[in-house]
Amino acid sequence: MRTSRSEEMQMPAQAQDFKPTRRFQWGTVEDHLRLSTKSKTIRVIIWGVILLAGFMVPALTDRYTLQLAVQGATLGLVALSVGWLRSRTGLLSFGHAMFYGGSGYIFALLIVRLEIALPVAAILAILCAILFAVVVGMIIIRASGIAFAMLTLAVGMLVYVAVTQNRSITNGFDGFSIPLEGSLFGIQFQDLLNPATAWPFIWAILLLAIGGLWLVGRTVFGRELGALRENEERARFIGLQSFLPKLAAFAISACVASIAGVFSAMNHAFVSPDSLFWAMSGHALVVAVIGGVGSVWGAPAGAFIFVFLQSAFLGTSYYEIVLGAVLIVIVVVSPGGLAEIVGRAANAVSRRMRKATS
Amino acid sequence: MIAVILNGLALGVLLMVLSSGLAMIFGLLDVVNFAHGAVYMLAAYIGMTVSQLTNFWVALVFTPVVFALLGLLIDRIGLRPLGNRDHLDMILITFGVTFVIGGVILLTWGSASFTVSAPSLLSGSVEIFGSSYPTYRVFLVVLGLLIGLALMLWIRFSKTGLYVRALSTHRTVAGAVGVNVDRVSGAVVAISLGLAGLAGVLAGPYLSISTNMGAEILVLTFIVVVTGGLGSIGGAMIAALAVGMLNSLSVNFLPDAAAYVPYLLMFAILLFRPRGIAGSRTV
Numbered sequence: 206m207r208t209s210r211s212e213e214m215q216m217p218a219q220a221q222d223f224k225p226t227r228r229f230q231w232g233t234v235e236d237h238l239r240l241s242t243k244s245k246t247i248r249v250i251i252w253g254v255i256l257l258a259g260f261m262v263p264a265l266t267d268r269y270t271l272q273l274a275v276q277g278a279t280l281g282l283v284a285l286s287v288g289w290l291r292s293r294t295g296l297l298s299f300g301h302a303m304f305y306g307g308s309g310y311i312f313a314l315l316i317v318r319l320e321i322a323l324p325v326a327a328i329l330a331i332l333c334a335i336l337f338a339v340v341v342g343m344i345i346i347r348a349s350g351i352a353f354a355m356l357t358l359a360v361g362m363l364v365y366v367a368v369t370q371n372r373s374i375t376n377g378f379d380g381f382s383i384p385l386e387g388s389l390f391g392i393q394f395q396d397l398l399n400p401a402t403a404w405p406f407i408w409a410i411l412l413l414a415i416g417g418l419w420l421v422g423r424t425v426f427g428r429e430l431g432a433l434r435e436n437e438e439r440a441r442f443i444g445l446q447s448f449l450p451k452l453a454a455f456a457i458s459a460c461v462a463s464i465a466g467v468f469s470a471m472n473h474a475f476v477s478p479d480s481l482f483w484a485m486s487g488h489a490l491v492v493a494v495i496g497g498v499g500s501v502w503g504a505p506a507g508a509f510i511f512v513f514l515q516s517a518f519l520g521t522s523y524y525e526i527v528l529g530a531v532l533i534v535i536v537v538v539s540p541g542g543l544a545e546i547v548g549r550a551a552n553a554v555s556r557r558m559r560k561a562t563s
Numbered sequence: 564m565i566a567v568i569l570n571g572l573a574l575g576v577l578l579m580v581l582s583s584g585l586a587m588i589f590g591l592l593d594v595v596n597f598a599h600g601a602v603y604m605l606a607a608y609i610g611m612t613v614s615q616l617t618n619f620w621v622a623l624v625f626t627p628v629v630f631a632l633l634g635l636l637i638d639r640i641g642l643r644p645l646g647n648r649d650h651l652d653m654i655l656i657t658f659g660v661t662f663v664i665g666g667v668i669l670l671t672w673g674s675a676s677f678t679v680s681a682p683s684l685l686s687g688s689v690e691i692f693g694s695s696y697p698t699y700r701v702f703l704v705v706l707g708l709l710i711g712l713a714l715m716l717w718i719r720f721s722k723t724g725l726y727v728r729a730l731s732t733h734r735t736v737a738g739a740v741g742v743n744v745d746r747v748s749g750a751v752v753a754i755s756l757g758l759a760g761l762a763g764v765l766a767g768p769y770l771s772i773s774t775n776m777g778a779e780i781l782v783l784t785f786i787v788v789v790t791g792g793l794g795s796i797g798g799a800m801i802a803a804l805a806v807g808m809l810n811s812l813s814v815n816f817l818p819d820a821a822a823y824v825p826y827l828l829m830f831a832i833l834l835f836r837p838r839g840i841a842g843s844r845t846v
Contacts, residue, residue, distance in 0.1 A: 297651050299658075344830060347837065351595050351650050352793060355785040356833075362782045363826045370822050483778050487658065494655055525669065529662030536655045537645065 259408040263401045271400040277512035278407040281505030282465035288493030288504035289418045290458040295434035297354040300361025301462045306480030308334040308463030309470035313383045331463045338459030342452045365481040380477030397471045419501045497542025573700045575807025576707025580762045582787040582799040584755035590731030590794040594653045598660035600781025606763025619682035630760030634753035676773030786829045798841025
């Protein structure tokens with residue numbers, strides 16, 4: 206526990222050990238109980254509207270904007286997985302590109318080298334990524350907090366190095382293209398290159414993932430994860446396992462990221478080592494934190510904002526500076542991200558309205 | 564064989580200078596500086612420009628001093644007000660700094676990579692035990708080892724060094740018995756960034772300068788710090804030399820596996836000794 210350094214000088218040693226560290230509050234029991242039936246109905250309606258509005262998007266925008274939206278949703282899925290891991294287990298992953306890019310590569314290699322049918326390859330690639338996450342997790346998940354963050358970065362770069370070094374298999378830094386042949390349920394895989402075809406799929410996947418991860422968070426398993434996040438030692442004292450739940454959470458998170466990876470490979474019909482580079486993991490984590498990991502929609506929202514910001518600054522490096530600066534400001538001022546700011550604003554508005562009516 | 568050892572030492576001392584700075588900040592302030600690689604990269608670029616404008620020796624003195632002063636400023640306006648923040652928040656903030664520095668470098672110098680030639684005094688090669696070796700690398704090894712030795716002596720025998728050890732053992736108690744916590748922390752941040760600045764300038768003629776150099780060295784530095792034991796400066800120094808040596812040996816004898824060797828070392832250490840070579844706290 207850290208305390209303010211200037212105060213430390215004046216305070217006796219014992220007193221400050223009880224001073225609480227300022228940190229982001231993940232939501233108390235009262236917060237959950239306060240959710241009245243009325244606000245639940247409102248929430249369901251809002252999510253329904255978002256869901257339907259998403260499917261209307263292709264009719265309203267041009268192809269370029271739609272492609273950006275597809276990219277935003279793909280990055281959003283990775284950001285969601287990183288953000289969910291952060292919010293549920295408190296672990297910061299700087300290496301989710303190994304699942305995102307890794308599954309894309311496995312998918313591409315299965316099709317190109319082993320000539321496996323596309324849907325089978327997609328499922329196998331996701332399973333391989335999950336298996337990889339379990340193996341990596343078994344080594345690094347015991348390392349808590351800081352070391353975990355450093356280790357994910359190192360393992361992520363290890364995968365990047367492995368892929369770029371083995372030129373004969375992976376074509377090194379150049380990447381390679383994937384032939385998209387065949388069809389399923391009347392959809393030609395070739396058409397996934399067109400954002401108008403790809404969008405409904407990625408939108409549905411994104412919302413399913415948001416809903417699925419939200420549900421997982423509300424199960425007993427999710428609550429156990431919360432207990433481990435808050436105080437692993439105490440959670441163990443009351444008889445909770447710590448290793449397996451964290452490993453499972455890591456694998457679930459990897460699963461979501463690898464779905465995004467396979468989809469991205471299909472959408473581009475191409476894989477490149479950029480998808481494995483640390484900058485990919487970094488962007489996913491940063492947009493998740495900026496969007497807000499405390500809320501399920503925060504991370505994807507951050508991803509959409511990032512992708513459109515990036516295209517607005519196209520060709521310059523300003524967006525990197527803006528991204529870094531925004532991250533610093535958000536962490537310092539509002540650790541819950543944009544979601545926390547929006548949540549506070551909504552609370553303030555509803556309080557005013559309640560006061561006005563009563 | 565001499566060349567292999569010297570190559571290992573050259574990378575080893577570079578990692579040692581960087582990772583001891585990283586370990587010191589972590590030991591004293593509990594901050595893992597994810598921007599350490601980016602700071603080193605920025606120093607390499609600035610060192611290159613200063614060398615072009617004046618000469619290498621001016622850059623070698625000027626850049627670390629500027630970075631040390633910058634470190635004092637960052638400690639005063641950045642780290643001290645944020646002293647009570649969560650570890651992971653600090654990691655995210657320093658990670659944000661990485662992006663800002665990366666963007667600034669792309670805007671100022673572009674994405675091309677540069678090679679810097681060694682100053683004329685160190686440009687040739689020397690005979691060491693019958694084998695010829697570039698003078699600049701010998702200079703790098705000697706200077707790096709001297710810095711490591713000086714740092715070790717400073718921490719062991721000076722009064723400030725005693726305070727540094729006290730603070731990394733128990734910050735609160737050290738403050739309670741009258742150590743000026745703020746001043747020591749400021750000094751450590753300044754030294755750490757100054758060392759990163761020095762490493763950046765030294766790396767210029769040794770490695771090529773590119774926008775990836777920060778991330779590459781950061782990963783190696785993390786491997787060193789985790790292997791050496793989080794927060795242990797001595798452990799980090801030993802691990803740095805070990806990683807440098809192993810890297811050089813594997814490049815020479817197992818060229819196919821060379822890229823993976825540092826990672827394998829780290830996994831082996833983590834599996835059999837999770838707290839690292841000299842770590843006192845569990846990671």
